[in-house]
Amino acid sequence: MKPQVMVVIPARYGSSRFPGKPLVKLGQKPLIQHVYEQAASCRSVTEVLVATDDERIRETVERFGGRVAMVTGDYRTGTDRVAAVARTVSGEYFLNLQGDEIPETPALLKDLIDSFLGCDAEMGTLKRAMGTDEALDNPAAVKVVTDSDGHALYFSRAPIPLVRDGIRGQVVGGLHYLHLGLYIYRREALLRFASWPTGQLEDAEKLEQLRALQQGMRIRVWDTSHRSLRVDTPEDAAEVADKLRRHESRKQDSPIGGTVSAR
Numbered sequence: 001m002k003p004q005v006m007v008v009i010p011a012r013y014g015s016s017r018f019p020g021k022p023l024v025k026l027g028q029k030p031l032i033q034h035v036y037e038q039a040a041s042c043r044s045v046t047e048v049l050v051a052t053d054d055e056r057i058r059e060t061v062e063r064f065g066g067r068v069a070m071v072t073g074d075y076r077t078g079t080d081r082v083a084a085v086a087r088t089v090s091g092e093y094f095l096n097l098q099g100d101e102i103p104e105t106p107a108l109l110k111d112l113i114d115s116f117l118g119c120d121a122e123m124g125t126l127k128r129a130m131g132t133d134e135a136l137d138n139p140a141a142v143k144v145v146t147d148s149d150g151h152a153l154y155f156s157r158a159p160i161p162l163v164r165d166g167i168r169g170q171v172v173g174g175l176h177y178l179h180l181g182l183y184i185y186r187r188e189a190l191l192r193f194a195s196w197p198t199g200q201l202e203d204a205e206k207l208e209q210l211r212a213l214q215q216g217m218r219i220r221v222w223d224t225s226h227r228s229l230r231v232d233t234p235e236d237a238a239e240v241a242d243k244l245r246r247h248e249s250r251k252q253d254s255p256i257g258g259t260v261s262a263r
Contacts, residue, residue: 003117006047006091007039010078011099013054022057022099026241034102036066042106044113051081077208083194095184100231108226121220122189127177128224137169140232144179152219155207
């Protein structure tokens with residue numbers, strides 16, 4: 001039988017930096033719809049669900065035909081909201097896809113799901129080699145360092161690893177990797193993750209995956225060449241909307257479509 005993989009998209013209305021972000025229009029569709037539809041179009045995904053505590057988001061998702069779970073309460077992170085869903089629905093594997101990160105292509109999710117299902121890891125995620133045009137010093141871009149077997153050693157908003165004798169902020173090929181903000185869990189591991197207290201590393205960097213590392217859970221990290229379009233600020237929304245418009249224009253001009261220029 002095909003493994004049951006549920007994608008859960010945590011979506012909050014009350015972002016401190018960008019209130020109402022899931023509902024911001026990018027072209028003709030709200031952000032949350034772009035994320036949902038990319039996930040739903042991945043053949044490795046069994047079901048897609050938006051987890052929210054806001055009626056405006058619920059109404060928007062149901063209007064475009066999406067499925068919603070109302071998750072009320074004080075949750076520390078998106079993964080804790082995903083765990084709340086996992087307590088109430090059946091499922092073997094749960095993938096946390098952030099509600100402000102549009103996969104460039106469904107193949108991004110497939111890269112993670114197919115790799116994870118083929119191993120015995122409890123938690124998995126993706127990395128992408130940084131391009132020389134990307135900002136290593138940008139704290140919004142999370143970097144990851146892995147061991148020789150592909151397990152995460154550390155995630156940071158800082159430029160890791162630091163090249164002591166290099167040029168500050170310069171990306172080095174084969175050394176600097178961007179972490180893509182999606183995670184897949186086995187059900188038991190997800191519930192265990194949510195039961196742990198917030199550690200000092202997670203609190204300092206505001207990166208939930210550091211809770212797992214500090215508690216000794218190994219995180220398997222796979223390479224992907226695919227990108228995502230992330231919306232952190234209103235300025236990002238305008239930029240992403242423009243990229244989506246150009247992508248749609250290329251698809252109409254070409255019978256084989258195109259790819260979004262993303263980060």
